[in-house]
Amino acid sequence: MEEAAFIGVARHRLRTDGEGVTTLAAFHGCTLRCRYCLNPQCLRFAQSLPAFTPQTLYEMVRVDNLYFLATGGGVTFGGGEPALHPAFITRFRELCGPEWGLTLESALNVPAENVRQLAPAINHFIIDIKDTCDEIYQRYTGRSNRQALDNLQWLLQEGRANDILVRLPLIPEFNTPADVDRSQEYLQSLGVRHFDRFTYRTDIQK
Numbered sequence: 001m002e003e004a005a006f007i008g009v010a011r012h013r014l015r016t017d018g019e020g021v022t023t024l025a026a027f028h029g030c031t032l033r034c035r036y037c038l039n040p041q042c043l044r045f046a047q048s049l050p051a052f053t054p055q056t057l058y059e060m061v062r063v064d065n066l067y068f069l070a071t072g073g074g075v076t077f078g079g080g081e082p083a084l085h086p087a088f089i090t091r092f093r094e095l096c097g098p099e100w101g102l103t104l105e106s107a108l109n110v111p112a113e114n115v116r117q118l119a120p121a122i123n124h125f126i127i128d129i130k131d132t133c134d135e136i137y138q139r140y141t142g143r144s145n146r147q148a149l150d151n152l153q154w155l156l157q158e159g160r161a162n163d164i165l166v167r168l169p170l171i172p173e174f175n176t177p178a179d180v181d182r183s184q185e186y187l188q189s190l191g192v193r194h195f196d197r198f199t200y201r202t203d204i205q206k
Contacts, residue, residue, distance in 0.1 A: 002088045005029070005049045007041045007080060009057070011064060017078065018103035018124055020071025023061045027079040031109050033142040034130075036171070036200055042080035054091040062096070074101035074123070083110040086117035093121035108151040109143060115151045119158065126196075127152060128167045131175050132183040140174045156191040166192050170199040 005028035013022045028049055030042050037043065052060070061075060068074045075096070077089055083106045093102060103124040108115060129148065131137050137145035155164060166187055168180050184195055 002085070002091070003051050003053050004085050004088050005051045006057075007039060007049060009050075009060065011061070012067070013076070017076040017105060017126060018073065019101055020073030021064065021067040022073045022076045022101075022103065023064060024076045024078055025057060025061070027077065027082045027085055029084055030079060030081040030107075031084070031143065032081070032107055035140055035174070039078075039080065054088055054095055058092060058095040065100075068100050072101060074103070076103040076105060076126075078105035081110065082106055083108060083114050083118060086114045089118055090121050107141075108148040109141075109145070110147070110151070112147070112151060112154065115154065119155065119160070123163065125155065125160070125164045126167065127164060128169075129183065129187070130169060130171070131179055132186050133175070133179060136175050136179060140171060152187075152192075153190055161191050161193050164192060165194045165196055167196045167198070170197070172200065 007026045007028050008024075009026070010024045013024055016022070017024055026039065026042070028042050033043070075092070082089065082104055089102070089104070101123045102121060103126060104118065104122045105126045105128070107128045107130070129145070129152070130140060132145065132149065134145050168183050170177060170180050180197060184197070
């Protein structure tokens with residue numbers, strides 16, 4: 001059974017990364033190298049981090065089953081990049097059953113087959129697009145955004161628009177309010193309906 005390293009498991013989160021009461025399970029590892037990484041521990045050596053199988057993680061979080069059921073909450077998989085672990089999350093869904101909400105916080109910059117494997121197990125997607133301009137995205141993350149946008153478009157074509165929240169940050173020194181407006185307009189043309197716009201506090205991340 002697949003085992004994965006985690007940078008943390010945080011219980012009793014309320015409406016911060018999904019509906020109701022949630023537990024955030026944050027995977028180690030990421031495909032991006034963002035200039036202002038919000039969780040830099042996801043890129044450091046994993047030897048000292050806890051490692052769980054889907055079964056051991058389920059045993060840990062099911063203590064909050066009543067909270068999840070009463071509030072429409074569940075487990076949010078973040079990171080790092082949780083979409084690097086489709087087999088783990090799919091197996092976790094089999095263990096917890098359909099009653100819990102499962103949310104994926106992802107940049108979607110992973111192979112298309114990962115997203116296709118994950119999609120049936122996930123209720124809600126929180127997608128960090130950063131910017132739809134490939135030049136801005138590459139300067140900030142070190143990678144092209146083409147794969148991320150292709151994966152987002154596939155989810156939209158699968159009828160998942162109401163399940164998707166796209167995060168569009170204003171990143172000082174990298175993009176402008178006009179860039180964020182442009183990104184939102186483009187994503188709306190693809191069918192995205194729900195957005196979270198905010199500003200990165202880069203002054204406290206240097």
